[in-house]
Amino acid sequence: xxxxxxxxxxxxTFGFWMLLAVLAGVVAVGLGxxxxxxxxxxxxxxxxxxxxxxxxxxxxxxxIVAASGALNVASIASVFGxxxxxxxxxxxxxxxxxxxxxxxxxxxxDLGRPDRLTVAMTYYNFKSIFAxxxxxxxxxxxxxxxYLWMMFERRFNEYSKPAGLAAFLWRLILTTGTxxxxxxxxxxxxxxxxxxxxxxIILSFAYGLAIFILVLMSAVAWSGRTLGDVTxxxxxxxxxxxxxxxxxxxxxxHLTNLYMTGKHDVERFIxxxxxxxxxxxxxxxxxxxxxxxxxxxxxxxxRSRGMIVLAALLVVxxxxxxxxxxxxxxxxxxxxxxxxxxxxxxFADGVVAQYAPSLPEVLLGVxxxxxxxxxxxxxxxxxxxxxxxLADADVDPHHGQG
Amino acid sequence: MNINxxxxxxxxGAAAAATLAPGLRLIELAQARxxxxxxxxxxxxxxxxxxxxxADGCTxxxxxxxxxxxxxxxxxPATDAQWIRKxxxxxxxxxxxxxxxxxxxxxxxxxxVDVCPTGASFKRIDGIVLVDKHICIGCxxxxxxxxxxxxxxxxxxxTGQKAxxxxxxxxxxxxxxxxxxxxxxxxxxACAEACRQAGHQAILFGDLKDPASEISxxxxxxxxxxxxxxxxxxxxxxxxxx
Numbered sequence: 001x002x003x004x005x006x007x008x009x010x011x012x013t014f015g016f017w018m019l020l021a022v023l024a025g026v027v028a029v030g031l032g033x034x035x036x037x038x039x040x041x042x043x044x045x046x047x048x049x050x051x052x053x054x055x056x057x058x059x060x061x062x063x064i065v066a067a068s069g070a071l072n073v074a075s076i077a078s079v080f081g082x083x084x085x086x087x088x089x090x091x092x093x094x095x096x097x098x099x100x101x102x103x104x105x106x107x108x109x110d111l112g113r114p115d116r117l118t119v120a121m122t123y124y125n126f127k128s129i130f131a132x133x134x135x136x137x138x139x140x141x142x143x144x145x146x147y148l149w150m151m152f153e154r155r156f157n158e159y160s161k162p163a164g165l166a167a168f169l170w171r172l173i174l175t176t177g178t179x180x181x182x183x184x185x186x187x188x189x190x191x192x193x194x195x196x197x198x199x200x201i202i203l204s205f206a207y208g209l210a211i212f213i214l215v216l217m218s219a220v221a222w223s224g225r226t227l228g229d230v231t232x233x234x235x236x237x238x239x240x241x242x243x244x245x246x247x248x249x250x251x252x253x254h255l256t257n258l259y260m261t262g263k264h265d266v267e268r269f270i271x272x273x274x275x276x277x278x279x280x281x282x283x284x285x286x287x288x289x290x291x292x293x294x295x296x297x298x299x300x301x302x303r304s305r306g307m308i309v310l311a312a313l314l315v316v317x318x319x320x321x322x323x324x325x326x327x328x329x330x331x332x333x334x335x336x337x338x339x340x341x342x343x344x345x346x347f348a349d350g351v352v353a354q355y356a357p358s359l360p361e362v363l364l365g366v367x368x369x370x371x372x373x374x375x376x377x378x379x380x381x382x383x384x385x386x387x388x389x390l391a392d393a394d395v396d397p398h399h400g401q402g
Numbered sequence: 403m404n405i406n407x408x409x410x411x412x413x414x415g416a417a418a419a420a421t422l423a424p425g426l427r428l429i430e431l432a433q434a435r436x437x438x439x440x441x442x443x444x445x446x447x448x449x450x451x452x453x454x455x456x457a458d459g460c461t462x463x464x465x466x467x468x469x470x471x472x473x474x475x476x477x478x479p480a481t482d483a484q485w486i487r488k489x490x491x492x493x494x495x496x497x498x499x500x501x502x503x504x505x506x507x508x509x510x511x512x513x514x515v516d517v518c519p520t521g522a523s524f525k526r527i528d529g530i531v532l533v534d535k536h537i538c539i540g541c542x543x544x545x546x547x548x549x550x551x552x553x554x555x556x557x558x559x560x561t562g563q564k565a566x567x568x569x570x571x572x573x574x575x576x577x578x579x580x581x582x583x584x585x586x587x588x589x590x591x592a593c594a595e596a597c598r599q600a601g602h603q604a605i606l607f608g609d610l611k612d613p614a615s616e617i618s619x620x621x622x623x624x625x626x627x628x629x630x631x632x633x634x635x636x637x638x639x640x641x642x643x644x
Binding site: 038040041042043047048049050052053111112113114116117119120123124125127128129130131134181184185186187188331335337338340341342343344345346347348349354 | 537
């Protein structure tokens with residue numbers, strides 16, 4: 001295929017404006033929830049001095065991880081030269097930026113002092129992985145924007161490969177940084193592992209592609225365009241491989257911990273008797289986010305497009321569950337201050353920390369997803385992000401030639 | 403509303419510039435930050451806590467700290483701040499029970515300072531670990547990193563603040579080792595003084611770098627330990643009798 005025609009979304013239908021209105025409404029509710037939490041202080045949330053990162057972080061980290069993964073489709077085309085993915089590159093770049101903006105919005109609005117955003121951008125402690133991430137996140141938006149520009153502007157098309165390579169390397173570093181936010185925490189049993197960085201990269205592959213498939217299928221269907229089986233099957237199989245890789249990493253991570261006697265307690269907590277965290281792990285992360293999608297994607301069920309949509313949705317839900325187990329479960333497990341003692345205090349020492357998500361936290365998190373989708377929907381209306389057709393004959397000139 | 407591509411890119415460019423411009427000043431600002439001038443590297447302030455002398459059920463140190471620093475709560479234990487807390491330990495093998503006060507351990511290599519994105523968590527040259535309330539953005543990463551759970555987030559509006567211990571909703575705080583008293587030359591902290599007045603003398607304040615100080619003499623001659631010594635943070639708070 002030598003040339004792809006991209007077209008803006010017509011975007012004049014009632015349905016399209018309704019979609020924008022609903023998304024904007026969800027964003028507004030999320031912003032209202034943030035205002036409520038900031039005005040009253042964080043005591044109105046489920047968070048406390050033991051669980052300091054709550055549901056907003058679950059959504060924010062999920063979105064940020066998914067953002068870097070959403071860029072994968074473009075990378076496969078630009079960096080690894082797979083022509084089939086080329087028509088999808090623009091949407092891939094757009095989603096990457098939109099998801100990151102959504103995640104950052106949630107992260108910033110959950111700060112104790114979101115009004116000090118300028119402080120976060122002007123005072124840097126370069127030993128802090130968090131400070132690196134601020135630079136990595138802003139830089140990612142810039143790098144991907146340049147990459148998109150190279151793809152849009154025909155006379156710059158030849159530069160899209162180096163720009164794509166830069167964006168690909170940047171996203172690898174970015175997700176390494178996100179994983180290391182937890183990996184570098186030596187004090188807590190559930191973290192403190194170099195494995196978290198590569199694991200977050202593989203998580204990003206799965207989360208990002210799942211969201212990409214959902215957005216692509218919706219956009220194509222609602223705009224009356226065609227998405228052929230060749231493209232969809234390729235994406236579907238790729239998602240299956242990523243989901244399997246996630247399971248592999250999760251197994252290795254827990255096996256490593258299980259081999260270390262010192263980590264038995266935290267493993268018992270997550271895998272056996274951690275209550276909501278154990279259920280969230282087995283039912284949410286493993287069953288809903290891993291096993292079921294694999295069955296749906298690799299069995300004859302996957303001939304139905306509805307099943308592919310369901311599988312992608314389950315990967316998203318499982319991903320949120322995985323973030324919940326990682327972020328909140330990791331904090332709930334008591335820190336080992338005095339290894340040989342039974343510890344008690346008025347500050348929840350020695351006991352599993354209590355946390356229940358509050359409504360405002362959830363609304364803020366969902367608002368982050370909504371703003372990402374709102375930006376995406378609006379952008380594909382004003383700029384030609386979507387190819388005119390992804391029909392088999394258009395994406396694969398050899399299609400039908402055996 | 404119709405925006406053509408040129409306008410879209412121009413808007414995007416302006417937004418990117420507005421986002422990035424502050425970041426470009428970062429190196430200049432990082433270099434411009436001056437260390438506290440009153441503190442001196444000749445000192446390293448710390449505490450020696452003798453768990454054997456600490457009375458079970460006594461909270462004199464906690465009460466004195468909260469009074470001294472205006473640490474008031476709202477009757478909500480999960481979210482109220484605790485700069486210092488009494489911890490009860492029961493030996494898993496023998497059943498022996500002990501209690502001791504736990505607060506910021508004023509590490510030489512504090513994880514909270516390492517992870518703080520803005521540098522709001524900082525260590526004075528004399529070893530006291532503090533939070534700069536002006537540049538704390540309330541991200542709470544320091545609370546994730548602290549192995550001692552020494553820090554509290556201010557979850558709601560505060561009342562009864564002391565001029566020497568400003569507190570602000572949405573920022574993180576912890577034991578300051580009564581830095582205002584140290585700088586004034588009081589030679590003690592509120593907790594150590596209260597413990598002495600209660601007749602227990604379980605907390606001793608002093609200069610770890612002064613070989614003539616009582617704390618240095620006791621550390622040189624008696625066994626003591628750091629909490630989570632495996633992390634090699636070289637804490638300024640030392641314990642005996644554990």
